[in-house]
Amino acid sequence: MSAIAMSVPAGRRTGWRKLIGFNMLTGILLGIGGWYLGHFIGDHITGAGLAYYSAEAGENDIAIFLGYFLGVVGFLIGLGFANYPLKRLLGHPPALAEHESEAEGLFRYFTLNTDHKVVAKQYMVGIGLFFFVAGLNAMLIRTELLQPNVHVFGANQYLTLVGMHGAMMMGTMTSGLLGPFAQFVVPPMIGSRRMAFPRIESFTFWLLMAGEVILLTTIFFGGFQTGWTGYQPLGAQGTAGYDAYIGFFALVGLSMCLFGLNLVVTITAMRGRGMTWSRLPIFVWAAYATAWLMLLAAPMLIAALLMGAMDRTVQTAFYIPGQGGSAYLFQNLFWVFGHPEVYILALPGMGIVLELMPVFARKPLWGYRLAVAGMLGISFLSWFVWQHHLFVSGIDADLRPFYMLSTELISLPTGFIFLCAMGTLWRGRIRFTVPMLFCLAWMFNFLWGGISGVFVSDVPSDVTTHGSFFVMAHFHYTIMGGLVFAFFAAIYYWVPKMYGYNLNERLGKIHFWSLFIFFNSTFAPLFALGFLGMPRRVVTYNPAWQGLNDWVSISAYCIGLSMLVFLFNVVWSLLIKREPAPVNPWNSKSSEWTLPTPVPVQDFDRMPVFDADPYPYGVDPVPAGGPAYAPAGGTA
């Protein structure tokens, strides 16, 4: 890394004058300006040929899309994303760093920042915020389902809540594990000081936030009735609220794609001395397998949504049957993205579980190569299964045995992950810390997710379960029981390094046990409801099912309470009763724990050299608690 990369401009503004310049405030102001400008242009360029659609709908989708587009552009310019390209055009020398000086304090978090640790914390807070909003939507959905008939929200509001919950969770949590944790630990784990493209790193974050805000604007435009899958031609019918869905998911797709690119290049090209492929920590392998999926799947989503946007604005008919379009086209394109997408959600969780288990079982990862094969196998196979979402749709009925086989084959690499986790525990010295409890719960939950997956992957059985609450329970077991539990494992594990303070363990255990119990109490009965015949996304249901639904709703509120315990723990441990974390509180032998706490801007004083596999438990003569290999200067 050259010297120019490290230069940090001096002479920053102080006090309120910091607000003037390129930051989130400027971004929001320019974003609002961009929205009005786009809307203005859209209202004036709409020709007479489009008047039919606009007048009938009482809305002008062109103006809305242009508003979103210019709003996002304005937001990004306000944050400072145009500065560097313009400077380069004007002949300035290349530079890597922006706003990395620690002297800027909290201000760093509200602007374009190229420090991977700052972006990781931005992701943490941003994702936490929208995870919370989407979780509240789930509470509201369950409130409506307390009674078999419409009683709190109207049908339209209810479906909007369902769609926002699904879309926001899916869109946010695609970066939920890699955003905060891969950004933070992958560079030190592979012996790099930064990601390959630091500005793209920041760009993906702010793009995601812009997308989330666009999704929230759907409530001003009548919401959308399609759920997170946004099926056409239902979407073409939707009011302007569906434009928000398209804008949101397209931005998420772009963010995801660039994030994947950044990770692939970082892991391929930025590995330090001695960090061979066979020495990569397993979490890095998981990030790598996921990154390829993000890079290659997201463009499919963007294309599918773009065609939907054209149907709604310039009167194409890609998805409109009767005018030459096909409803199957969207289903195909969406699920070609959508099935890799669910592994984008699941794979990082597997990586975290396998990364943490050696630390708390005090043993090397069992079957490292098998685990890598499992992750790459899942990543590869996930491209060949998408039509299992369309088993009863009537499309390509002859291919159903193939998709049944390919889907069930995915349980082989998933089984590898389980075997490696189980092998790591064997004859270990297991410490039931909060992160370890979450990892063990991941195994329990994901097991049921996998077992129920066998039912939905089998065509004769899927005839009953497709489109029912059974499917809903199945993917909540894999995503909430898998991803979210791994998310919390990672939070409790890495927060001491990220923020410099330990999270309270007693509160953590209360949070864990309440979440584990009420998660299962919420989602296990949904299998039964699906078996009884309750379809997904209904605002009304057979009164005979009210008992089970009420049980589920009350359990869901208890999940909410459990999350409040977590929030309280965060506020208490990180803001009120701070207990500075030691350099290596878990006695981990992974290289990110050799960094001092708080981690300095440049991470390493001296770049580490790797000469062994990342899990030297039970073999090294290094005293317990000491650094595993190649300490980073004297500060550790």
Place this chain on the structure above:
Amino acid sequence: MEGTRHWRNVVVLWLIASLIMTPIVIFVFGPGLPPGNGSVEASGQVTDNTVLLATATPVALAVLVYLAYVCWAFRERTPEVILDGPAIRGNSSVQFWWLVVTTTLVLFLAGYGTVRLLADGAGGGQGPNPIAVPSAPGGGKPLVVQVIAQQWQFNYRFPGYGGVETNGIELPENTLVQFNVTSLDVIHSFWAYELGVKADANPGVNNVAYVTTKGPLLFHVRCAELCGVWHGYMFNQGLVVPKTQFAAWIARQEQLYAPATKTLPPYSKTYFPQPLRRGG
């Protein structure tokens, strides 16, 4: 050796648990699995669900018993001292046999599912050119019922009975029924739960599903694909009745809807979808 003793314990506990749970799953849970015995296809699905659950039970128990055992047997007993476990990095014979067992299970399940699917279509929608057509009881042709979905109701059209279109549905018992499912606007899904039938209703597509009815039955029809605001209200009920009763019912419908039938478009596999209107 200590490892061998633990192995033996895990295997014995797993065997005991599996020997207890698998028969319970097959004989106690199995008959209660959906969608019941309302039709030949529905009974077939109950069998499939039972086979899947019975296969999954020992697998799930293996993981659960193992997890519970290791959490108890290998817990850190002296947490105040940091000690490492043995540096075991893998075991090629365990990995090999795991691969053999899981591959066998997966191929068995995929093969079984394929055989069952191709036998009679399992009640699922097979698109316009069905490949798995069950034979009618006593030979002959199936009763064709067209299911026309639109926002937000199902209508039924009987091409064998003058193309009459009805709001309700009754079917004769012990008969092979061919559902031709289509839609006039967006994607719906025709789900006759007790009959074990599910077929998406796509605009411009004829999606065919077969079911062989058994005795008299009341079945529920629900839409299983989100189709707009009133998706949750898109349900009704149907009846499987004796053949004579069905003949009487359909004759009454023909008479009742005769004026309407004249104004209907001629029977077709699909109908030109209506222009989409906003605000759905």
